[in-house]
Amino acid sequence: xxxxxxxxxxxxxxxxxxxxxxxxxxxxxxxxxxxxxxxxxxxxxxxxxxxxxxxxxxxxxxxxxxxxxxxxxxxxxxxxxxxxxxxxxxxxxxxxxxxxxxxxxxxxxxxxxxxxxxxxxxxxxxxxxxxxxxxxxxxxx
Numbered sequence: 001x002x003x004x005x006x007x008x009x010x011x012x013x014x015x016x017x018x019x020x021x022x023x024x025x026x027x028x029x030x031x032x033x034x035x036x037x038x039x040x041x042x043x044x045x046x047x048x049x050x051x052x053x054x055x056x057x058x059x060x061x062x063x064x065x066x067x068x069x070x071x072x073x074x075x076x077x078x079x080x081x082x083x084x085x086x087x088x089x090x091x092x093x094x095x096x097x098x099x100x101x102x103x104x105x106x107x108x109x110x111x112x113x114x115x116x117x118x119x120x121x122x123x124x125x126x127x128x129x130x131x132x133x134x135x136x137x138x139x140x141x
Contacts, residue, residue, distance in 0.1 A: 004067070005127040012067055014119035015078075018112050019059040025108030026052055032102045066123065070135030075123040082120045089113045 030036050030048045040047040062081070065074035089110060096106045122128065 005125075005131050007122040007125040007128045008067060008131065011119050011122035011128075012063065014115045014122060015059070015063055018115035018119055019056060021108055021115060022112035023052065023056060025105045025112055026055065028108065029102055029105035032105065070132050072129075072132040075128075075132065078123060079120050082116050085113055085116055 030040075030051055036048070058081075062074050062078050065071040066078065092106050092109055096103060
């Protein structure tokens with residue numbers, strides 16, 4: 001069994017914080033928006049639950065493949081999702097300036113994005129890159 005580097009332990013911490021804080025921000029954004037509430041009701045009530053659970057499932061899969069399978073592909077996917085998250089945060093800021101976004105939900109989203117940034121940084125440290133390579137050649141973690 002290969003020893004996980006400290007940066008992977010920090011990735012777990014920051015990524016978990018991102019997922020939990022992001023869930024809270026998403027919950028507030030979805031439940032405080034009257035338009036989304038109306039679409040949810042008209043569509044059978046599945047939109048909000050799926051919109052809350054799907055990102056958590058994706059986060060759990062990325063966590064599993066990075067931490068348990070030492071998958072550098074999962075690290076790249078996490079990095080790509082961070083870039084998308086960053087763009088979505090910029091759009092949310094613009095919407096907030098126009099008065100179309102909830103301030104508390106936005107604040108939670110920005111905090112979540114910061115945790116995501118810290119998690120992604122941990123994925124690209126030298127010790128982590130070496131761990132990915134070693135785990136791939138010597139067997140899984």
